[in-house]
Amino acid sequence: MTHEAEFRIHYEDTDMAGVVYYANYLKFIERARSDALREAGVDQRAMRESGLVFVVTRVEADYLSPARYDDVIRVETTLKELRGASATLRQAVFREKTPLFRSVVRFACMGLEGRPLRMPAAARAALEAL
Template sequence: MHQFPVRVYYEDTDLAGIVYYANYLKFIERARSEWLRDLGIDQVAMKAAGLVFVVRRIEADYLSPARFDDALIVESRLHEMGSARIIMCQKVHREGKPLFSAVVTLVCVNDAGRPVRLPETLAQSFPRPIAVCS
């Protein structure tokens, strides 16, 4: 499991002072990028080789609001991995209380936007998948 800290800034909130719903997607995107970096996966080098990860699907649950100045943690785990597809479980929590959860499907695509197999060296960088998103 990878953990990524996020602080809620004023710009992240709406008129009610709670995190605007779309900003959770930004938080989990940042966490995925840092997770890949921590695994030693260089996305700039991938792009230079004509490969990128794109989000194909997100299933999201908004459980409880985060507010200005909250210190949040985004947890990211690999759930399933195929030849060109990665499914991740991501959760945002504050002091252990779950606020948001998502199941995110990523696909590796080439410059033409077509799904392609992950190169073996890249595939070997990923940890073992977990059985269930919980």
């Protein structure tokens, strides 16, 4: 399964040339990742209340082509790997069929004190749906 999220590029997302500022791609994929987890059934608020959070531990990013002011972009999110305390997702940004950005994002399940912990079974099952 691939989760898809669409966003319109706003003026605040761009630099003086009207091109999306490179760091904003990380914000777009974060929003899409949060939406994908929520729609898959991962309740991150409930996890936090039980003392668990997801923390991004690694990002690989490839910038392929620029997005510009007023473009509509689509972020596709798919599961690459699921381990005991972590997951790795592939995320790609497109304008229609044109690839703009590719990333591989690993995140870990951590306790509030910062130690890695096994992911809850419900979160693992929800992620497997991706």
